[in-house]
Amino acid sequence: MKYLAFATAILAIAGCAAMAGTAGIADSSRTGTIHDVQFEERMTPTNLRVRHGDEVRWVNRRSTPVKLEFLDGALDDVVCQSGFSSLLRRQQESATIKPNESASLCFGRVGTITYNARMDSPVAGGQMIESGTIRVNQ
Template identity: 40%
Template sequence: MKVVLYSLLALTLISLAACSSSPTASKTRSEMEAGTKTGTVKNIVITETITPTSLTVRAGDEVRWINQRQEPVTVNIDGPLEHNVSCRNGFSKAMGMGIDNSTTLSSNETAGLCFSRIGTVNYSVRPSSDSSASLATTQGSISVQ
């Protein structure tokens, strides 16, 4: 009787271990937090202006801002990002606690978002300090289809 009981207990423990929901080695914690990309990468280049100022992407495409200026700039997204993006790079709040609507890019630094909801996303790019008078705050829009 004890043999049957121990066998049943061992089988139960093995079944529970096989059904656990821990992340696999093929997907790291940072990949899970950042999400996944499902499309192509579309670049927005920041120089004396931003190019392009209007961009059309598909849901899941990554929009990547590239700062080619010598001075840092701040990219600010209008509206909430929670539940509207499927991946992010550079828009995280401190200690990974959600998504921040803005990010500061140093020279030659990039940041990106994958928008998951159809609609229009407006953003602005501005100098990060008062010393960058050559770049006015510039508005842009992304149409997600």
């Protein structure tokens, strides 16, 4: 009985931490335009211009996962996200997108954001890294 009470308390604490970790970030945007970046043979487009509040969605059409990586602090002013949170729903600076899935962000600050996409290469055991740029305008 003690173990059941302890387990219940741990789950309650984890639930509260998960809710607190995402208090300021919505899971998706319904107000802006959605811009898709597709991963097939290559990443397209690599350069994107969006407006403040628009959603950028990365869609993996490959048969292997794609990992997006942003520099530290690049996601500080994100106003919505999907697929960029850890187990306790704390925002991360990277996301791994499984085949036929997507991840998205809405940027709340005007400026330029750069990121890298890591994908398996057609060469056995190789990896391809492509850089992308998002220019957020007012």
